[in-house]
Amino acid sequence: MSQKPKIALIGNPNAGKSSLFNSLTGLRQKTGNFPGVTMDKLTGTWEIEPGQEVNILDLPGIYSIYPKSLDEELVINILGNPTNEDYPDMAIVVADASNLKRNLLLFSQVRDLGIPTVLALNMIDVAETEGYVINSIKLARELNVEVAEINAKKGIGINGLRLAVGKTLANRYASNDALPLPVDEQMLAGIQLKFGEADPYRSLLWLMEHDRMKMFSPDQRKAFDAIQDEFQFKSEEYKTSETVKRYEALSEVVERCVINLNRQWDAPPVKTWTDRLDSVFLHSIGGYLFFFLLLFVMFQAVFTWAAYPMDAIDAGVAYLNDWLKTVLPASALTGLLTDGLVAGIGGVLIFIPQIAFLFFFIAMLEETGYMSRVMFIMDKLMRRFGLNGKSVVPLISGVACAVPAIMSTRSIGSWKDRLITIMVTPLMSCSARLPIYTVLISLVVPEKSTLFGLFNLQGLALFGMYLLGFLMAIVSAWVMKQILQVKERSYFIMELPTYKAPRFKHMAISILNSVKAFVFEAGKIIVAISIVLWVLASYGPGDSMSQVDAQVRQANPTLSAAELSNRIASEKLENSYAGHFGHFIEPVIKPLGYDWKIGIALITSFAAREVFVGTMSTIYSLGGEVDDENATIKNRMRAEINPETGKPLYDVALGFSLLIFYAFAMQCMSTLATTYRETKSWKYPAIQFFYMTALAYLTAFITYQVLA
Template sequence: MKKSPKIALIGNPNAGKSSLFNSLTGLRQKTGNFPGVTMDKLIGKWKLESGDDAEILDLPGIYSIYPKSVDEQVVINILANPKHPDYPDLAIVVVDASNLKRNLLLFSQVRDLGIPTVLALNMIDVAENQGIVINSVKLARELNVEIAEVNAKKGIGLNGLRLAVNKTLASGYNSNDTLPMTYSSELVDEIKQKYGDTDDYHALLWLSEHDNLRQFNTQQRVGFDELQTKYGWKTQEAQSKETMARYAQLNEIVDNCLHEMPVEEDPINTWTDRLDKIFLHRFWGYFIFLAILFIVFQAIFTWATYPMDLIDGGIASLNEFLKTELPDSKLTDLLTDGLISGIGGVLIFIPQIAFLFFFISMLEETGYMSRVMFIMDKLMRRFGLSGKSVVPLISGVACAVPAIMSTRSISSWKDRLITIMVTPLMSCSARLPIYTVLIALVVPETSSLFGIFNLQGVALFALYLLGFFVALVSAWIMKLLLKVKERSYFIMELPSYKGPRFSHVAITIWNSTKAFVFQAGKIIVAISIVLWVLASYGPGDSIERAEIKIKAENPTLTGIELENKIASQKLENSYAGVFGKVIEPVIKPLGYDWKIGIALITSFAAREVFVGTMSTIYSLGGEVDDENATVMNRMRAEINPETGKPMYDTALGFSLLIFYAFAMQCMSTLAITYRETKSWKYPAIQLFYMTGLAYISAFIVYQVLK
């Protein structure tokens, strides 16, 4: 037996494969990448009885070895190629015991590929509750395979599974002697002669799916086409006949090994059916979903505030301590204002990510999330999305970073990509400081709508609603422009409602948080340092001359007021300030000057940096809350030198609001888009189209209102 065998978990969607993976591996997991494919794979370690660690690979859920989607193609590219780096030494096929006949189709195909196979009968308890009794000993004998009964959620039966795996690895059992299908031996022999010695079923799989298999080049695929023509091979017809033959064979076996007992409760009146009458109701289903979302995001905003404040305060205290203890130098500034501030920008997102994935995992564990996707699919599909896009879009109201991470539940690459590309249009919590300041400048505080609603509150609600509407329109446009051969289907078997297993919830939170910190975090810290350099240095000796100039012009100033003026002048003469002057002609049609231009640049680190940048520019200090108020007063008093009127009038205020509602001004979002798509192409497109949308919209608003 191989010392460290590779074991693949294979099964239909909702068969409990991922739950079994978590039970087998616990926290001994890592996220990798399928070779040549921008899709995550989960790898874990599982200790066998021999003392060796087996490498467990959790493959995407599939219904058969004939792929209908991108994620299914990933699985088949592994199983069809014995030379693939992820080709398993053994496959554990996880089946839902309450839907045995349908699940066994995939098992029979994997077994006939010659891969040593163990059958894991999951959800035995669900089957028994439905009056289904399976004679697993007889079934193992009929199928000539080792079988283990498991409860993946509760971690029951893992020792029996370990015994079955060890026995199968030792015996090296492969497949049946005969395939349940008719085919030409001459055709198979010619395939083996041209493409390498293999078993008959692999040869026929290559013939049928050669266009989806990466192991073959264009010339080889043309060769397969010629063989199909020569022997009159019709792929669809052959696959249909094979599937029918397999079902006929499996039905006979299952009927001999399965007995259905009468149950006291009518199957159509189970708790799952009763709850579905409420949760899937054409009206109350939407109402309940919105109510749950309201509670979830209220909890996220409320609960995450405290740990986020602790992290923010801890980073600030650390910076203050280091600045006090370390000598005043550029190296100290780089460490505190660059590196540690960048790390703080990563760590402060952890509470939101943890809470969001806690709730998402709870909804998935209980089976409710599948219902949400089902009821929303028809509406979302009109805009090029799917029911699975709902959760990321709503999550974007809290933060686009965990929202984009949650798109992993979308199996269709096209739907997932469109969702990733439009999610940042949802107004996240980081925009709130900007909205608060600008709305206070341009919307009267005392006015009301119909004497009931405060106009400032209505304006804030309208900005969030606008983001959602534009996200849907953008998705619809991408649906028309994005030319993908893959057709999107929403096929889902609704699982029964279950109680959550909190160890699985904890694993989900850990993996999601770790992935963000160690993947996207590296990029965020790097860009933070770059931004610090741009704001701290200038051409030649411009920074030094700026300080001398301020001191000469203000001989009586001391303390914080002098420091703020010096900081403002240094910023104006830094590379960031120079760039602000350079881009001023470009942003002038929007009503912006070079000071706002600097804020546009620096707020690329995070949208809320806009307020801090304006504080520096306008020589303001103090705590954040007081600073925001002072910013509003100072911005309100700012005079436009060209017109002699207030700078932040209605036209400029709404122009900035619209710009920040649409602009991609957050490097964290770009970093996580790169992390999820494994390509810089999509973050670049995202940055380009959102910046263009923000610019054109802000231009129209300013030109109309001025």
């Protein structure tokens, strides 16, 4: 077991802990300019002296050690339990220097728990811009701790922090044993007698938060309840009084250590760029208009800007496939390589440009600080539907992936709001749906510009699909709000950070990591299922496959060689194992306009929806009805004919039916597993799966019947 000292990074949300973590450890951990990025503990190593390393633990942001949400519970279960494997040898409390008094509340609580502590003053430049000058040397004497001034984003002040940490680790400064408010000494002695010696403040924390601390058994929790009853100790009253007392003491410290230049010069408060921008972005009408305009531009860009690299990748994969078939001998292995493996990889690579653009815009919102404004302006609207402003982050994050989005709901204090957010977040159109939307929209929506050539119709359709997902999410939330009827009031309290220029290097790393996650996580599923599907589509029960060749040749003696080859390939696909599966479910999906080939894609994509495109690519590579061997997936699907009408199969009715089905269907095992993890019950993933699947089927049925 490692003997390296453990150092915990602790601080308010958006104080800069994750940026400092990256600067110290060099790890490419995601950071963002909005509260609540870190939702789980993260670890790395930092070399504080040559040959001497320490373990760094980045904990979720909290405002105090009295938790209101699950991520805050995680922190007190570590800081309040010396036997926890992650209990730190010391703490670095990262404080936003422009909001010093509020940040010092958490610092004073951590110090009083008996943990050796260093105070890292971050964003000194922002404080000075707002007219505040901090005397950090005097502040260190007042608080009796080492204080370091840093700029976490730029890595400035790390050497000073290194010295402060080294001194604190060597000296193990004692904590302040005085309690903020007096309590009955017999009660305190009773806690320590029953539960072990601890700093007085930690003993009080156990008493007040024992129901949230996993270290205690049910019997021990009952013992704490008995102590509270015996001494008539009111936890909530003590917390409130203690917070007020701490702020009174900290106000005096700040008064002595911070110079307010605005007040000194009798100058009016500085009108910052943040104030000017907020007058627009937080406007009761203009704020909403700007946000929806931003989303509109974002999805236009995702569809139009990415078209050129996507076309290049598409053509490159088709050329590679054709070249391999030319240079390799005709065999089952060549078919597996070209129609299975290469087709599957092509189905992954082609969508990298769109996913990169999507993550670019999301990273920009986080980096600049605008994401917090979205949460603020949307809170009033969200509450009408059973959500709150903090639900916006999971919903917007769900545009990238539902898994981390659902995990980010831990910052929502209300169980009802959190549960509803978890249940509706998968309705947001994630990056896995983007490949499906791209293919289907290109089939049924004309590629032309409108409104003086500014907007592309296909881009408008893509924006409409994302807007549809959001609207269905809030409607579903409203329905769940009526069903749950929980009498629990929730509050929306958050800090609006200052606007900051985006760090394009960090954005590039974030985009790269997101694309890699798609390629290697979703990609390996797509490729694996493509190979399995090739096997199922190339072989069939009995000798049915071997007889197809002779039967087709005998029934169609006048067909050309190319037409005959295509007809044989189609008949073999229909008689394969995959074809039998598709025919088996065809009666169920026929009312939606789907045939047995689409049925195969539906079956495979219930594991992960992005498999749809890879499946269709494999199916139409094997059963192709087009003469051009280089034809890509869109061309092959466009050439598919409906045998009943003799017209193209993928018409407007079928295309929009499929779009609607994939917009609402729950087709992601990882999301269901995450819902189970976050709710600790299989009931909610089951409800999530069945209500979303039923919603998808019903709306797709209505869409097809109306448009057909």
